[in-house]
Amino acid sequence: MAEPSGNPAPLEHQFPEPVDPRVRQVEIIISYLLRFGGIISLAVVVLGICLSFYHHQDYFSSKDAYRHLISYGAPFPHTIRESLKGALQWRGRCIAVLGLLLLAATPVLCVAVSIFAFVHQRDRKFVIITSIVLLLLLISFMLGKGGG
Amino acid sequence: MLLMLTTFGISVAAGVLGSLLGLGGGIIVVPALTLLPFLGIDIRYAIGASIISVIATSSGAAAGYVRQRMTNLRVALFLVLATTSGAITGAYLAGIIPTSWLNIVFGGMLAYSALMMFRKRHAVEGVNVPADDWADKLHLHDSYYDHALGRQVVYRVTRCRMGLVLMYVAGVVSGLLGIGSGALKVPAMDLAMRLPMKVSTSTSNFMIGITAAASAGVYFARGQINPFIAAPVAVGVLLGATLGSHLLARLHSHNIRALFVAVLLWISLQMLWKGVHPGHG
Numbered sequence: 396m397a398e399p400s401g402n403p404a405p406l407e408h409q410f411p412e413p414v415d416p417r418v419r420q421v422e423i424i425i426s427y428l429l430r431f432g433g434i435i436s437l438a439v440v441v442l443g444i445c446l447s448f449y450h451h452q453d454y455f456s457s458k459d460a461y462r463h464l465i466s467y468g469a470p471f472p473h474t475i476r477e478s479l480k481g482a483l484q485w486r487g488r489c490i491a492v493l494g495l496l497l498l499a500a501t502p503v504l505c506v507a508v509s510i511f512a513f514v515h516q517r518d519r520k521f522v523i524i525t526s527i528v529l530l531l532l533l534i535s536f537m538l539g540k541g542g543g
Numbered sequence: 544m545l546l547m548l549t550t551f552g553i554s555v556a557a558g559v560l561g562s563l564l565g566l567g568g569g570i571i572v573v574p575a576l577t578l579l580p581f582l583g584i585d586i587r588y589a590i591g592a593s594i595i596s597v598i599a600t601s602s603g604a605a606a607g608y609v610r611q612r613m614t615n616l617r618v619a620l621f622l623v624l625a626t627t628s629g630a631i632t633g634a635y636l637a638g639i640i641p642t643s644w645l646n647i648v649f650g651g652m653l654a655y656s657a658l659m660m661f662r663k664r665h666a667v668e669g670v671n672v673p674a675d676d677w678a679d680k681l682h683l684h685d686s687y688y689d690h691a692l693g694r695q696v697v698y699r700v701t702r703c704r705m706g707l708v709l710m711y712v713a714g715v716v717s718g719l720l721g722i723g724s725g726a727l728k729v730p731a732m733d734l735a736m737r738l739p740m741k742v743s744t745s746t747s748n749f750m751i752g753i754t755a756a757a758s759a760g761v762y763f764a765r766g767q768i769n770p771f772i773a774a775p776v777a778v779g780v781l782l783g784a785t786l787g788s789h790l791l792a793r794l795h796s797h798n799i800r801a802l803f804v805a806v807l808l809w810i811s812l813q814m815l816w817k818g819v820h821p822g823h824g
Contacts, residue, residue: 422609422616429606433599433781440774447771464771465546467585473766491770495595498777499759501602502752509620520681525620528753531627535634535757 421512425505432501439494447487503532546582550772551779557596558783562604563791564803565747566725567597567755570810572776584772591767592776594759599777601752603784608745611792613687615742618700618732619749621681625707626728626754629714634761637719643818649716649727650814656730657807664800668698668739677703687742690792698739706736717754725751726810729803740796744803745788 463469471488472478475496481489506529513521557571569590576582576589584592608614678684683700713727725747732743762768791799 422612425616426606426610429602429609433602433606437778437781440770440777443770444774462546465584465588465769467587469769469771471766471770473764488770491774492768495768495770495773495777496759496763498595498602499598499756499763502598502756506620506623506753509616521617521620524624528620528623528627531624531631532753532757535627535631536760 417512417516421509421516424508424512428505428508429501432504433498436494436497436501439497440491441494443487443489443491443494445487446485446490450487503529506532547771547775549579549582550576551775554596554776554779555783555786558600558603558780558785559787559790560783560806561596561600561725561780562748562784562787563744563794563799564725564806565729565744565751566806567593567600567751569593569597570726570806570813572596572780576772587765587767588769588772591762591765591769592773594755594762595768595773595777596780597755598752598759599780600784601748601750601755603781604745604788605749605752607785607788608748608791611687612685613741613745613792614749615683615685615700615738615746616749617681617685618683618736618738619746621683621703622706622710622728622732622746623750623753625710626714626717626750627757629711629716630718630754630757631714632711633715633718634758636715640719642720645716645719646814646818649720650811650816650818653726653730653807653811653814656727656734657804657811659734660730660800660807661804663734664797668696668737668796672699672701672737675701675703685742687739688792689741689796691795696739698742699737701737702735706731709735714754718758720814726807730807740800740803741791744799745791 472481472492478489478492478496482493506525510522510525510529513525553571553575557575560571561567572593573586573589576584576592577586605614609616678700681703683703684698685700686695686697688694689696709731710728713731716727728747728750729743732738732746733740738746759768
């Protein structure tokens, strides 16, 4: 459809400043972090689910046994301590929960890593911005604990 | 087992759509899990699973988008400042403000942005973008390689203050109503800040993961993250989102826009319906 043909932008707008290799570095680090965070947490989740199906083979055959797990009030860990304790005993559902928590921690880790990256780049404005973001994330996490 | 496979299948679809449009996929996951009669999952677990689906969409898609430079990382981190503070405000306001009229107000607002975005469908991206001193000072302008056009697209960012205000509102709303995390972000970036459509959806993708991760703790502590529901959702969405992130670069912006407008209208109707019939889910 409509291809940009209109008013040519002033020359300095046509070409942005060439990508700073240090900026590119941050992007690569964050993309790896997201990818590996995703893959690792996925592996842990799948391991957990497989283990729990292995321990309770009635989940395959009986629809009710599985239905019980997904109906409200089903037993599964609600705290990190519980999940860690269960995971050490190779309880599948606890391992799966840990995997899900790992997944949730990945974006927060990205913000934390980007602070260091901006320090390295001496980009003071973005060091401040990302530090406040991390602080806000931690605050909302605490609020959640208090309210939950 | 069949239940788990169905959940998985729905999640793959949610992941593809979510990664293309910068939405969390909650719009698919929650209704599908609760409304499909043979699944019939409790709404509390469905919401917990949808938070996981938002994070999974973000991790799956953003990895690719950040690498392709489709996500504007600086814009994302700058705007996340406003969405997270908005989300905290929203959590405080929850219970004080009646959600029924909020649903009507924001349902209307989404319908209006859908209309404005539809009207922009023939507009040329990146032309006549007004100057903005904040965007200059923070070096927010950028470019990305568009496979569908076969060239580098250079763009400038504008109206950062307006963007911050809108993102704050988006944060408050998602904190209060639980939905609309991406639905309000993409129009704000597209209409106010004038980012190209694909940059808007992929930047939103990166941001929703960060905001959702903050609230995941709440849902976990409340016992809403049931591993037997959330696990197939996480796996499916992550795969779907990775798939979707390879598609976006090849699709034309106007197709993404058309799809987004349709989904936005659907969400706004859902919100209006909830506003008019409170208590019906």
